[in-house]
Amino acid sequence: MLPVRKAPARPLSKLMASKQLPKLLVLLAAGCLTTMTGGIVSPVLPEIVQQLQLDPRWAGLLVSMHALAIAVCTPLFGILSDRIGKLKVLIPGLVLYAIFGTAGAWMQSFLPLLATRALLGAASGAVAAATIGLLGTMYEGDARSRILGYATSAMTTASILIPLIGGWVGQHHWQYAFYLYGFGLPLAAIAAVLLKEGQSGQSSVIPANQTQQLLQILRQPRTLQLYLTLALAASVVYSVVIYTPLYLREAIGATPLLNGSVLAVRAIGAAIVSALLASRLAKAMGTERAIALGFTLMSLTLATIPFLDQLEWIMPTAVLFGMGFGVVVPNVYDRLADQAPSELRSSVLAIGTGCNSLGQFISPLVLGPVWKYAGLPPVFYVAAAVALGTGLLNLLQHPQDSHQ
Template sequence: MTSAQFKPSKWTFLFLMLAAMMILMGGAAVAPALPLISAAFPDASDASISLIVTLPALAIAITGLFLGILSDKIGKIRVLAISVAVFTIAGSSGYYLNSIPAILVGRFFLGVGIAGIICTTSALIVCYYDGLTRARILGYQAAAMGVGVLILEVSGGLLAGISWRAAFLIYLLGIVILAGVLLTMREPARKCEEIRAAPGERKAESDEKFPATPLLLAYITLFMGNLLFFLMPTKFPFLIAHMDAARIMGENTALTAGIFLGIGGCASAILGIFYGRIAWRFHRYTILTVTLLSFGLGLCILGFATSLVLVGVAVVLVGIGEGLLMPTILTWIAAITPRQFLGRAMGGFSVSLNIGQFASALAVLPVIALVATYSNMFLAFGCIALLLAVPYLVALIREKHNPSVAAHDTLAQVAQK
């Protein structure tokens, strides 16, 4: 399926975005069915029921880097197609499996499928597109992830209204995605110039090394950003439950929390749509400084919030931070990674993304024990986010005042890769 002359069509773009919609869907689609699953298996512990949601993320963290390396060796399209097939089969397996251990095995393999989708779709976008177009598509990818969670979680909830088993059928959407991958995508050449290069030039390209140290900084930034972001879906509902103003719709504060989380998701999606224009104009250090400041201010406002107006401002700020974070990290990876290493680089991206999610749940425990309330917890993490913004602000100042470095590391430079 390799073709150096392949140019992505509108259909290619569509199915890349549909594949991106599945990336954050690991546990979200069946989460509304968890109470029904618990009732169907009364002997199962609460911990094992919770693993139905969390186990896919663990599988992604374990297998993401391996699948990224594999995609560099055997081809990104091949790994993507296999991953979507695994996603579909393993995801829907809960419909016909009859025990919690068997369902959990299926959920683990669902995570393996998602890991392959993360690695390959991000790498394919970098290979298929350049410059401003690449930044715009990566922004759309981030927006598609957020929209996918919203749409698929609602769909899973509707199917759960039929039966808990029906909720697992949402993963059959993978059949459509698989057909689209096979029909609209082709394997990109490892380097488009490789076919035309002289033998000496090919050797020089083969001497390129995997940029482990620069990528580590990008991965740490992604890890910390997602650690902060995942405080929202995991702890924000508890904050709302203790807020008198949140009872505007009665005692059902879960509905209020869901509405505000949806507002944050919309802010994130909107930023993703316009990300191409932002990335073209601003240095990545500027964007990451704004990202961490948005996280910090949003979380601090939640710490002080006593009204729904302040809560709304806070969730929008956190949503802006998330909307900027993922496409910025992806464009950063694209800028510093030789194309032949993109698969493993994106594998590291998927690992950092999901370890941040796990670490968020663990990091909360000592902080809550220390500060006692959810308001103080959000305030503490907000202060941490503001401190994390300082190194990028300092780096930005140094970059602008260093005459030996170009003023802006823009996507125009990335397009020259």
């Protein structure tokens, strides 16, 4: 691995210093918009399926189609943001996010709606690449680890509200939920005012001759394993995002608002754990063991979903699943950040975000046929097996690979 020097840890008060805080809040808000990309549609998916008379095998793609575009575009935008500057990618990405997202409200058939979802994903990829690149280069060492935890917490906190809002708006008509993507426009204006290229704290734009160094990092076995972990984690999470609303409607006749509530509760555990416990668990147990613990918790809760038909059991299970997710994500991204020097970190992290999105896209392709031919309960069993296997994969990492 290429050597990476870490800056000394800074206290929390300096992380949240008054000059940096407004910029940090803007970046966290942009990250929350990427969470909205799929979260808005999921609570109203049963209504879309019913009104457009969609094939169950392909219906889940409406929730995950954007993820394929993110998987393809985020690495490209990450490299571009390192070359031309992150703000030149972030602000146009926010504008296009609003345009393509709201366009879905006027689509009345499957293929045009799927196309707008793909374009929205491309714009979301630009936002994600620039945002995580800025966060990854504004801080170093333990400070970066904690900020990535706060970022995960902010996005999962947003995912508490987003399904609730999407479900509430979708109660009136599923198309209305798509108007929520319009928040990208005012955020683009705020980012243009508050974020300055020379004041964001990022390293200077990288020269083209560092491509070879980037390829060397990407060939590292540990880097590839972390990318695989992100993809599998995303596949597991999307098994919940896509199929839990369908299961709850079938099992208890859940409305869009109730489905949104269950998806929102799932994020509470993730928000708390990612902000307060993820980095502490990594220090106490070792990063790989902490990641394995998170996957194990996700696996156990997934396996119980088909046995739940009462809200007093469904809600705590959703919280526990979110807690496992909250341990996994910031620690995996922090390990990825360790793989590269600061001037290449946007590219490395953006590729990780692309792998995350690829996992989201693959999830319904694999699980859709399981749903169609075997029913919904086996969907959750397959996802639980994937989570358990991914946890074991991380547990088998050598001790010297763990955070010191």
